[in-house]
Amino acid sequence: xxxxxxxxxxxxxxxxxxxxxxxxxxxxxxxxxxxxxxxxxxxxxxxxxxxxxxxxxxxxxxxxxxxxxxxxxxxxxxxxxxxxxxxxxxxxxxxxxxxxxxxxxxxxxxxxxxxxxxxxxxxxxxxxxxxxxxxxxxxxxxxxxxxxxxxxxxxxxxxxxxxxxxxxxxxxxxxxxxxxxxxxxxxxxxxxxxxxxxxxxxxxxxxxxxxxxxxxxxxxxxxxxxxxxxxxxxxxxxxxxxxxxxxxxxxxxxxxxxxxxxxxxxxxxxxxxxxxxxxxxxxxxxxxxxxxxxxxxxxxxxxxxxxxxxxxxxxxxxxxxxxxxxxxxxxxxxxxxxxxxxxxxxxxxxxxxxxxxxxxxxxxxxxxxxxxxxxxxxxxxxxxxxxxxxxxxxxxxxxxxxxxxxxxxxxxxxxxxxxxxxxxxxxxxxxxxxxxxxxxxxxxxxxxxxxxxxxxxxxxxxxxxxxxxxxxxxxxxxxxxxxxxxxxxxxxxxx
Amino acid sequence: xxxxxxxxxxxxxxxxxxxxxxxxxxxxxxxxxxxxxxxxxxxxxxxxxxxxxxxxxxxxxxxxxxxxxxxxxxxxxxxxxxxxxxxxxxxxxxxxxxxxxxxxxxxxxxxxxxxxxxxxxxxxxxxxxxxxxxxxxxxxxxxxxxx
Numbered sequence: 330x331x332x333x334x335x336x337x338x339x340x341x342x343x344x345x346x347x348x349x350x351x352x353x354x355x356x357x358x359x360x361x362x363x364x365x366x367x368x369x370x371x372x373x374x375x376x377x378x379x380x381x382x383x384x385x386x387x388x389x390x391x392x393x394x395x396x397x398x399x400x401x402x403x404x405x406x407x408x409x410x411x412x413x414x415x416x417x418x419x420x421x422x423x424x425x426x427x428x429x430x431x432x433x434x435x436x437x438x439x440x441x442x443x444x445x446x447x448x449x450x451x452x453x454x455x456x457x458x459x460x461x462x463x464x465x466x467x468x469x470x471x472x473x474x475x476x477x478x479x480x481x482x483x484x485x486x487x488x489x490x491x492x493x494x495x496x497x498x499x500x501x502x503x504x505x506x507x508x509x510x511x512x513x514x515x516x517x518x519x520x521x522x523x524x525x526x527x528x529x530x531x532x533x534x535x536x537x538x539x540x541x542x543x544x545x546x547x548x549x550x551x552x553x554x555x556x557x558x559x560x561x562x563x564x565x566x567x568x569x570x571x572x573x574x575x576x577x578x579x580x581x582x583x584x585x586x587x588x589x590x591x592x593x594x595x596x597x598x599x600x601x602x603x604x605x606x607x608x609x610x611x612x613x614x615x616x617x618x619x620x621x622x623x624x625x626x627x628x629x630x631x632x633x634x635x636x637x638x639x640x641x642x643x644x645x646x647x648x649x650x651x652x653x654x655x656x657x658x659x660x661x662x663x664x665x666x667x668x669x670x671x672x673x674x675x676x677x678x679x680x681x682x683x684x685x686x687x688x689x690x691x692x693x694x695x696x697x698x699x700x701x702x703x704x705x706x707x708x709x710x711x712x713x714x715x716x717x718x719x720x721x722x723x724x725x726x727x728x729x730x731x732x733x734x735x736x737x738x739x740x741x742x743x744x745x746x747x748x749x750x751x752x753x754x755x756x757x758x759x760x761x762x763x764x765x766x767x768x769x770x771x772x773x774x775x776x777x778x779x780x781x782x783x784x785x786x787x788x789x790x791x792x793x794x795x796x797x798x799x800x801x802x803x804x805x806x807x808x809x810x811x812x813x814x815x816x817x818x819x820x821x822x823x824x
Numbered sequence: 825x826x827x828x829x830x831x832x833x834x835x836x837x838x839x840x841x842x843x844x845x846x847x848x849x850x851x852x853x854x855x856x857x858x859x860x861x862x863x864x865x866x867x868x869x870x871x872x873x874x875x876x877x878x879x880x881x882x883x884x885x886x887x888x889x890x891x892x893x894x895x896x897x898x899x900x901x902x903x904x905x906x907x908x909x910x911x912x913x914x915x916x917x918x919x920x921x922x923x924x925x926x927x928x929x930x931x932x933x934x935x936x937x938x939x940x941x942x943x944x945x946x947x948x949x950x951x952x953x954x955x956x957x958x959x960x961x962x963x964x965x966x967x968x969x970x971x
Contacts (some may be wrong), residue, residue, distance in 0.1 A: 332881070377960060378959050379879055379960075380961065427914050446944075449938045479829065491881075493874050493877075493878055494878060495883070496870070496874055497836065497871060497874040497875060497878065499835065500867050500870050500871045500874065501839075501871065503863075503867050504839070504840075504843055504867055504868065507843075507863065507867070511860045513853075513857060513860075514851075514853070514859075516859070516860050518846075518850065518861075518864070518865070519843065519846060521846075542906075544898075546899045546902065546903055547899070548930075549898065549899040549902045549933070550893075550896050550898070550899040553863075553894070553899065553933070553935050554893070554895040558894055604962075626870035632849075632930050662876065671954065672827070702886045715836070719930065719933045719934070719935060720927070720930075720944060723925075723926045723930060724926075724935075724948055725931040726902075726906055726929070726949060727922060727925075727949075727952060728952070730906070730909075730910060730913075731918075731952055731956055731962070731964065735956060735960070735962040738962070738963055740877070740910065740914050743910050744910065747903070747907055748912060748969070751900075751903050754899070755828075755832055758828070758896065759828065759829045759832055763861065777863045780858075780863070781853075781857050781862075781863075784856045784857060784858060785855060785856045785857050786856075788855065788856040789855075789856035789857075790856075799827060810930065821879055
């Protein structure tokens, strides 16, 4: 209990608190604008957090994460264009309700559901993570190798329509991560004579290039092809009625647990959990209620919104306990932690208890603040939707350059960012998923390091892997998740 | 998008080949370690195999062959402008080059209002300067003029 009190004191430090408010607001703006995703927002803001202390820096990123996952629903409801992929399902019923002139009601439900989802998942995180960390403390090199493979295979199989493309992008990420000094032997490899590559490719320029610069290029493309949206809805009273709250309460609770659970599986994300929660809610609904889904049912808004915000807490579980990111945003947060000198993993729960509990409390506070800011500022966030892409895209590009330069004050990093941005643009264009690349940048080196460390430990005996049940368990799931979709392709299709 | 995809996959194949050939020269590991080259070799073999699979898949498709649409060509012009901007920024400095490139981008997307073409680039540069240079102590490239 003392720990939580101390943690709360840390979170209510005026500067940290203010930064959380700023982070949430920026996150909501980023989330609301179609084309700017949560990942992009967190990637662009990451360089800004270097100067801050560990907790403040992390809390800004977490606040942006929470804010943008919620913010996506604003444009999903008003424009039928989800601001983030996680809100795609929200537009099904949200937009229909808005069309009936009840945009404010839809927004109110979405705010309450998002906050409830975020809070429930944070509490699950607080309860589950320490237990899981105790188990993970027993993990050794072979288990970590299996976990890394598991995380990689899940993200590849879920993020792409083509398994070949998903694996290829993941492998490219691993190749980028191999440039530089080998951790086991200290030998430099793949620097191709370049001094700048001696210490490897920095994570953040790659990230900003893939998730922000490439997106800005896609926005330019959309401007040139004449795709524009406009919003003309007036939002008034957004506080939901007691009757509505009673209707959606069971939906929110169920969806929050679904979201937390799915979020905790490495590689999944808000879009998948929102989709599953929506389907489950529909399945649980009474017959006459079922027919109204897709025509503006409030439960159809509550389910995806509770689930996608619940994913945030869920995704933090593997990040903090195992050092494995749950999705691309938590991959960036992992990068931020490492840069601050904190290595996430089970040891964190013994060595850095205060920081950990400050993060937990910060997440609760951030969710509550989200409620306040969203209700107070909803009209402002609706106005943000009318900002023209023509002004936004150049600004993002400048921020990409400044952000990637700021890390090491090095123009070479900016070059990496530009190169990866163009590569990311083509990946996007040719239907390659981007998130496996980022996850592979983190899990690839982990897989190689732990694989080789295992063999050094066993003096070259491969039995060290096969004698570990945990290794066999995770490896089987990893293999299944890659092979099943391929087998499915060869099976006769259902008519 | 058939041709574009094939060219892209071929490029990835070459990158894989480069890594594979480079990894061949790495020595073996000692005391149980599989060595520096073990993982790179496996990964680059996968990369080469997968890019060949994707190329074959693409050849089988009977899509329309558009290499790049007009709007994506224009987007690449913007990317090129950004590359030139970064090179020149290193010589002429952030404060001078940023308004220039932002004004170019605005003009390129069709903004013709003169006051907007001046105010938005200057305003954006000022905002970034205040946030990063004054607020966060980032040392952005300066020109010989000292700005």
